[in-house]
Amino acid sequence: RALVGTVALTVAFVRHEAFIEHPLLPLHLFRDRNCVAGSGTLLLAALGFNGIFFGGPLHLQLGWGESGLVTGLLLATIGVVEVIVANAAIATARRWGVENTISVGLCLMAAGYIGMGFAPAGDRLWFVLAGVVAGAGNGLTIPLSVDRIMGTVEPAFAGSAAGINDMAIELGASTGIGLLGTVQAVWFEAWRPAGSATALADIVNELDCAASAAAFVVAGVVAVAAISVAQLTRRRQPETVWS
Numbered sequence: 278r279a280l281v282g283t284v285a286l287t288v289a290f291v292r293h294e295a296f297i298e299h300p301l302l303p304l305h306l307f308r309d310r311n312c313v314a315g316s317g318t319l320l321l322a323a324l325g326f327n328g329i330f331f332g333g334p335l336h337l338q339l340g341w342g343e344s345g346l347v348t349g350l351l352l353a354t355i356g357v358v359e360v361i362v363a364n365a366a367i368a369t370a371r372r373w374g375v376e377n378t379i380s381v382g383l384c385l386m387a388a389g390y391i392g393m394g395f396a397p398a399g400d401r402l403w404f405v406l407a408g409v410v411a412g413a414g415n416g417l418t419i420p421l422s423v424d425r426i427m428g429t430v431e432p433a434f435a436g437s438a439a440g441i442n443d444m445a446i447e448l449g450a451s452t453g454i455g456l457l458g459t460v461q462a463v464w465f466e467a468w469r470p471a472g473s474a475t476a477l478a479d480i481v482n483e484l485d486c487a488a489s490a491a492a493f494v495v496a497g498v499v500a501v502a503a504i505s506v507a508q509l510t511r512r513r514q515p516e517t518v519w520s
Contacts, residue, residue: 312430314509321502323448325499336394385413389409392411393411394492395493464487464488
């Protein structure tokens with residue numbers, strides 16, 4: 278019912294926006310492939326990023342037995358590296374092209390997430406290094422995806438473009454948390470020995486690690502799939518907003 282209601286309301290909203298004089302969301306913005314590609318890669322990047330930050334603490338605390346503080350420090354690597362690499366994203370895109378840079382970023386995200394998922398239990402160094410790779414991918418992907426949305430719109434539609442940007446992030450975040458959380462739960466239940474307790478305190482470490490690894494792999498697969506979205510356009514020059 279929720280899915281049917283969501284689809285019905287979305288169709289109604291789109292039809293309403295298509296026929297009013299001053300739409301809240303000007304649909305003509307989606308005729309620009311830059312906007313479509315940027316919002317698509319941003320959504321999928323947010324899906325993996327937020328899904329990992331939901332499933333990661335469960336993996337580290339329930340599977341590895343780490344404390345909340347150590348868990349936060351291990352995952353913080355992704356955000357720290359992302360901020361550092363983001364400062365070089367524009368220069369990289371100028372040299373190698375926006376699509377190629379984002380595609381490389383998505384590949385790094387995939388490799389990092391899968392590496393985090395298959396880190397041997399308790400191997401903090403492996404986990405951190407994989408997080409560095411994932412963070413570098415985020416730093417290349419997210420800022421350039423945002424610019425593809427915002428970089429070509431007319432000033433009068435800057436607010437609408439910002440709304441598309443935020444919508445992509447929020448939709449990706451909520452979908453990622455739901456998807457990766459579901460993968461973890463389904464995998465755990467599928468391989469849980471019959472008749473065993475399901476309380477969190479009774480979760481077997483090895484089983485939780487396997488379930489989390491499956492979720493991390495899904496995040497990596499989503500990042501790889503996003504490469505086709507990143508390649509929707511083939512601009513040779515960076516956006517004027519960079520100058």
